[in-house]
Amino acid sequence: MSFALFGLGGLVLGAIVFPAIRMLSPREATGRRCRRAIQRSFRLFLVVLSVLRLMRFEFCEEERLLHLHGRLVVANHPSLLDVVVLVSRLPDARCVVKHAVWRSPFLGTVVRLAGYVPSVDPQDVVDRTARLLRAGETVVLFPEGTRTRKDRPAAVRRGAALILLRSGRPAVPVRLRVRPPALGKMDSLARLPPEAVHVRMTVGEEVHPSTFGSHGSEREKSRSGSRILERALGLPPADRLDPPMAGW
Numbered sequence: 001m002s003f004a005l006f007g008l009g010g011l012v013l014g015a016i017v018f019p020a021i022r023m024l025s026p027r028e029a030t031g032r033r034c035r036r037a038i039q040r041s042f043r044l045f046l047v048v049l050s051v052l053r054l055m056r057f058e059f060c061e062e063e064r065l066l067h068l069h070g071r072l073v074v075a076n077h078p079s080l081l082d083v084v085v086l087v088s089r090l091p092d093a094r095c096v097v098k099h100a101v102w103r104s105p106f107l108g109t110v111v112r113l114a115g116y117v118p119s120v121d122p123q124d125v126v127d128r129t130a131r132l133l134r135a136g137e138t139v140v141l142f143p144e145g146t147r148t149r150k151d152r153p154a155a156v157r158r159g160a161a162l163i164l165l166r167s168g169r170p171a172v173p174v175r176l177r178v179r180p181p182a183l184g185k186m187d188s189l190a191r192l193p194p195e196a197v198h199v200r201m202t203v204g205e206e207v208h209p210s211t212f213g214s215h216g217s218e219r220e221k222s223r224s225g226s227r228i229l230e231r232a233l234g235l236p237p238a239d240r241l242d243p244p245m246a247g248w
Helices: 002-024 027-051 082-087 108-113 122-134 158-167 218-232
Strands: 055-060 072-075 093-098 117-119 138-141 171-179 197-203
Touching (some): 002 027, 027 093, 072 082, 117 122, 122 138
Parallel strands (some): 072 171, 093 117, 093 138
Antiparallel strands (some): 171 197
16 A cells, blocks of 8 residues: 555656646756655655554664765665655755656656656766766765665676766765565565564765775776775675666
8 A cells, every 4th residue: 555655646746746846946946846845755655654654764874964965875775665765865866767767657757857867878877977966966876776686696886986986076875774674676565574664774974986096997996986885885795797877
């Protein structure tokens, strides 16, 4: 029922709320107001899950997300709910989203009007996100590229480090933990554990691209940066993977 409400909420945002925002807002304010509407709707959804006692949420060092300017917020990706949890704490953040979401009849209007970044071409994602960071925007990226699978090690793709190197802006790492595991890559959406799922979000200290090394090629620095980001996100070391990158 809760996820049916989530789908209905996306439909209402795309069909009613966002067209109204576009009609009534100056062009330069449309994206910002849409992102605020997404943040508030996600926050409300977490309240619903808590009231229904399906999930409980814990936020640690959340103050590090206040007043962000030109930051890439990176997080591990254990569950389908990660973007909802993270964006609920960020009133004006863009996200890198999968092309399927960008073209979705239900969510496409929402993410396009919000000014999100479609993950179609890896190089375009790197360049566009770097430009947004240099302009002072906050962007959310899940650098594993997809939800973590239980049957294979997680790995941070080099695209995240490339974005930091080309923008010169730092990353804010966020660790997400879901216990017991639920809504993962191989889990059924219709079956939640019998007990309430505990979701804990911990915001870490900033990671600056200057720590990726002062010598070597961009490729070598991006490899070093990926290892640093993996440690910051609490991921076990894994072989380097190249982009593409994804959001949801």
